[in-house]
Amino acid sequence: MALNFKETEKIYIIIISFLGLSSFWINLDFFAQSLWDWVLIYMLVGSIILLNFFPISLPPKANSFSMDSSIYLAILFLYGISFTLKVLFIYSVVELFYRRKMSFWRHLFNFSMYCLMISGAYYSFLFFHGEIGKINYYNLLPYLVSLLVYFGINVILILLFFLCVGQIFKGALELGILKEACVSYSITLLLSLVLAILLWEAKYFGLFLLIILVTLLSFIFKKFLQLYQLVSNRANKDHLTGLYNHGFFKEALKEQFSDCKLLKQPLTLAFLDLDDFKKYNDRNGHLQGDRLLAFFGKLLQQAVEGTNFTVARYGGEEFAILMPNTTKEDAYAFLNRLRKEVNDTYFDGVEHIPYRCLSFSCGIAEMEKDMHESDELIHRADQALYYAKAQGKNNVQLYDKHNMCLDEIKFKQDLEALEQQVKFFLSKDVYTYRHSKRVFKYALEFGSRLDELTVHERQTLALGAIIHDIGKIEVPRDILNKSGKLEKHEWEIIKKHVTWGREIVAAEKRFDDLLPLIELHHERYDGKGYPYGLKGEEIPKLARILCIIDSFDAMTTERPYQPTKTFEEALEEIERCAGTQFDPVYAAKFVAFVRERYLPLAEMQQLN
Incomplete structure (x- = not known):
């Protein structure tokens, strides 16, 4: 009888937990440290807790990572595996209490993963003739290999987890940010060597310097990210409506199209066109027309709050809404409800256009299996919009190649x-x-x-x-x-x-x-x-x-x-x-x- 994904997930967690705990038990020597070593252990645990509150964020997607791995690798190079596992164990116990919302099995799984990663890094370090207790400036190969093994075990275990829960494609996408992961792990290796040198030379004061360094890096990267996002928003936002602009929308569509196709998830695109905008503009002037566009943009932004939808000004009085994980039927219900709300929303001057109210025409298309390019989805949504306008405006139409004589x-x-x-x-x-x-x-x-x-x-x-x-x-x-x-x-x-x-x-x-x-x-x-x-x-x-x-x-x-x-x-x-x-x-x-x-x-x- 075939196992379902829930059962497979449980079996995988049990296996990794068993392997991790076995690795922990084999390599641990709880009574080998002196009193001053225990002082250092507790200081290192405190440092890890502190550094988790100051992660380093990287643009463009604000992915952040903590420097705890730098500490584990540094003390692994200086004090060996037993010392490192003690720091990991005590930190995991502390984490169990201050992150009580996380399930016990998740804590155990994370702890076991770290045990396996640390063990792999340690034995690969020894295999390539690394010396525990000193930093060899002339032979950096063991340090590099141990980091790669540490990183590789992490990747493999996560990928296997996604495979077990039936989301192998999602796992592939998570691992698709390898460029950013490589940057973060390069920083991890560099800082682990820096910490090892500081601990070797100055011990407690060296640890203090690292904490100050990482904290400052966290603030600097956070400011850099904020500056990046500010510049990015100016480049990606439409200055009139505050929505995303045409260029950003096309890039977002390509990315979502690729992701949803890989994950076999639905993706729906809607084009909206303000009805009789030219007549409104001619009667009320371009300044008032701009106010109407800004007002309508706010209505759309409010409508998609709390969703993962992307709304953009596509051009002129035309807007686009990208709806991942949404079928065309759900999109139709959402947009038809929005259309009625817009009809009931007054804006100065709309009583003089044909419908005597604010209205829009909308065309909806859903990604299909035979589509290979995002432009095909744009074309279909555009055809559905054209059909909606041909039907008399102020309506929502789904693309249907069998029922629409769009070309005619x-x-x-x-x-x-x-x-x-x-x-x-x-x-x-x-x-x-x-x-x-x-x-x-x-x-x-x-x-x-x-x-x-x-x-x-x-x-x-x-x-x-x-x-x-x-x-x-x-x-x-x-x-x-x-x-x-x-x-x-x-x-x-x-x-x-x-x-x-x-x-x-x-x-x-x-x-x-x-x-x-x-x-x-x-x-x-x-x-x-x-x-x-x-x-x-x-x-x-x-x-x-x-x-x-x-x-x-x-x-x-x-x-x-x-x-x-x-x-x-x-x-x-x-x-x-x-x-x-x-x-x-x-x-x-x-x-x-x-x-x-x-x-x-x-x-x-x-x-x-």
């Missing part, structure tokens, strides 16, 4: 925004407006036939198609509408529409994916296109596809400076230019698509 919602909203920009051509150049609409239609239909494209790529192709000629807004009207052949300088102006278009669309970051299509749809497969003369697969895939579609519509519709071709003539031209102007693979697929989808309709129209 975003696509429709992006399309509406881009169509508004293209409508400027209605008053300046109707041809370009109609051309953009037709290219969009071809791109939408042709993209749906290309199995190698993802949903996102298909939508990017369609959106890039409708906005690809937006730069022609900057081209003078007389050049756009010229009926004859363009002069060389006029053609140079026309060619600039791709870079002008890129500059126009780049103003909105959400359309960054469209920039290559706008700027590069006139590049040629043979490298003779513009604006950069890119060649072959140097040209992004979607830009190569758009080049074919754009050229096809240009050839088959009436233009001021070139004759119109029939669909069949245009397809023959595409086939002829495959491998020079056009990507040969996509040219062949586009020709097949048009012949299947449009040629029968074109022939029927000609017959009529």
Whole structure:
């Protein structure tokens, strides 16, 4: 019958306690010391008690350690193992009384661990020809080895403990701070040698000097840690809200993502967006808007007090809450309750925005087994937030890839925004407006036939198609509408529409994916296109596809400076230019698509 972790833990504690007590009994000689030795023993015990009240703290995580191991090692080098175990035993008895909240088994386990560590350090010291009772400045190897053995036994025993209680991964994480542990043990070895020299040279006065030294080090390191945390807070905090900033949040997310994945614990991320903040800002001014952000930040900070959640200002009016050891269902309950509390919290001026109260939209995503990067969690939480806003705001939504048409919602909203920009051509150049609409239609239909494209790529192709000629807004009207052949300088102006278009669309970051299509749809497969003369697969895939579609519509519709071709003539031209102007693979697929989808309709129209 298999043992559970509780039973395994008990067996492990019993085994270590037995080994530790055996080591203690074998090496102990209680009556070998003189009266003055006993005085020194009690002074050393008092020193250990005192030093435990002045630990040394190390940044960045404020990990602290006591110098008791320095005393054990120092007296081990000078007085041997029996003397050291007496100091350990008396201190453990004293500790048993002033730390009564700790269970007796924990005290026994700690005492046994120290016995094993001290015994291992002692015998390794002797094995490497260390001399008890004097400090050999010319042979430091025994001291170094004994420290490594002392440290190694400590690590192994702790790791085995985590293994026995079924938290081997947590043990690995605890031991993952080995850099800081190495620093602390290096200080331990250095101070143990310092103490040994002081005891050897000055005995009681030497011990007094060490206590003063360690106490001062404790205060210095504490002040240094406070200064470090002050500077760190300034670097990691948002000055307006007092919450963590975007940079700190991304680092915290990466760390928590890695830890929770290793420990197989849940991790949930929530993005919150203040509803109608721009309208509030426009009506009440930016100073009042800043006050609202600070006020909302305080509400979030109060909401997560007493939890292990990390709340940050992600950017603008968007906030993030990182929730380790929390499922998405628990996060939903927490945030929906918070949303209702926020709705009931008044802030000056909110009565003039649509909901007439303070509100936020929220998207929640939980880490899943198939995730490898923290950015995937960000993307899903962001999609859920987008869905929450699309649902009318002031609501909380869980990410669910089966129930959310997130891409479709975003696509429709992006399309509406881009169509508004293209409508400027209605008053300046109707041809370009109609051309953009037709290219969009071809791109939408042709993209749906290309199995190698993802949903996102298909939508990017369609959106890039409708906005690809937006730069022609900057081209003078007389050049756009010229009926004859363009002069060389006029053609140079026309060619600039791709870079002008890129500059126009780049103003909105959400359309960054469209920039290559706008700027590069006139590049040629043979490298003779513009604006950069890119060649072959140097040209992004979607830009190569758009080049074919754009050229096809240009050839088959009436233009001021070139004759119109029939669909069949245009397809023959595409086939002829495959491998020079056009990507040969996509040219062949586009020709097949048009012949299947449009040629029968074109022939029927000609017959009529």
